[in-house]
Amino acid sequence: MEARFEEALALFVLALESQPAHFELRLRVADSLLALGQVQRAAVVYTTLARHAAHAGHPLLALVAIKILTTLEPALAPLVRGVAELYAADTGRIGVGVRTALPSEEVPLVRPFATMSVLAGEALARAAEVVGSDLSQAGLAYPDVLPPIPLLSELARDDFEAVLATVTLVRRRAGDVVLRQGEPGASFFMVARGDLSVVREGPGGKRDELTTLHEGALFGEMALLSHTPRSAHVLALSPTDLLELHVEALGHASRGTATIARALDKFTRERLVSNLIATAPLFRSLDRTQRLDLVRRFVGHEVAAQTDIIREGEPGRGLYVVLHGSVDVWKRDASEKVLLATLGAGDVFGEMSLLHGAPAVATVTAAERSTVLFLAREYVERLMASLPQLREFLETLGDERAMDTRLWLDVTAAT
DSSP: OHHHHHHHHHHHHHHHHHOTTOHHHHHHHHHHHHHTTOHHHHHHHHHHHHHHHHHHTOHHHHHHHHHHHHHHOGGGGGGHHHHHHHHSTTSSOBSSOOOOOOOOSOOOOSSOHHHHHTOOHHHHHHHHHHHHTOOTTSOOOOOSSBOOOTTGGGSOHHHHHHHHTTOEEEEEOTTOEEEOTTSBOOEEEEEEESOEEEEEEOGGGOEEEEEEEOTTOEEOGGGGTOOOBOSSEEEESSSEEEEEEEHHHHHHHHTTOHHHHHHHHHHHHHHHHHHHHHHOGGGTTSOHHHHHHHHHTOEEEEEOTTOEEEOTTSOOOEEEEEEESOEEEEEEETTEEEEEEEEOTTOEESHHHHHHTOOOSSEEEESSSEEEEEEEHHHHHHHHHHOHHHHHHHHHHHHHHHHHHHHHHHHHHHO
16 A cells, blocks of 8 residues: 555656646645655645645635644644635735636656656655645746635634634545435535535436536535535545535634624625525526626515515515525415415515505415515516516516416315
8 A cells, every 4th residue: 555655656746846836736745645654744745735825826725734734733723824814804915816827737747757656765755845845836926816715704814713723624535425415414615626516316316416516616505594404415526625614613613703703694695695696587587797786686684484574465565585494375264374385495476466566465474584585666667677588587477376376266165
């Protein structure tokens, strides 16, 4: 096994000589040194990578290196301060900038593999440390403006460090299952390195690939709102490094620190709105600019469970979209309440009263603690006049629901 690690290390060193700006190769050199028991030399290369990646606009890779370093030596935990000083909200460095690009994989070795493969043991480890810690050829023209880290770059330096202390590193091999559909969720992840596939399993075990995730992507973030089961499997397609943020640990970090709580709330809402824009049928016929313009006009409301949002017989006040949670649509039949439908994230309600200028034909009640977006009647009418596709969507939806209600009335009358 040691011979295989030495062979891999020799290849990574040669490749890094050819591509000294390659972040992942530097990480692989450090990982190989660590696997061979060369802890001190590995630490030197991890430290070099952490500083280089952080300044070059790849902070998640820097955090991977720092998390490994603090596992080896807890006294190195203050290294996260260097990342905080670059990426926290109060540094003045965060904005829309250009980070150092990842190099191409298609670069030939500067010298043949045989020249390095003859080295072994201490000689190979020493050569790996020299190459792994040498940035003289890496191109150190670092950007002045750095891209924000989701959630973390909303925080000032002290809060940034407090949250980073709760983050754990998760390393997976190609083919590993990262999350399983149906499991409880209490954390979310940032992809620092690697590619992952998101797969939903349907009835009968049929699996559909929903999307592929790459460096910088986030997933599992719905756990910020509730401990609901995971809605899909997440599988590693390649060697993968993830930074896991635990909801409970974040809660402890935010006690007495209002800025962290506000950042969590802002981050959660932005992620929910982003998902809504991408998936809700209401926005499907609109281009991206129109979607963003429309969603900005809505006002968000937190609604406690069993709260009536619309009451049957009352005038319609506007259009609603479920952002998170679920609502029940029901009518009263004599002394009984009859459930017509349960609506979830992305579903629209309130459209029938708007289209027909009539009182609400059903009551809508929050089935659980939910977040709904509301757009007042006058704004909806203006938008329908300027966006024919929006009017068409609402009219089609209204017709379908009117038919469902008539069928329900017919069945009720027959019984």
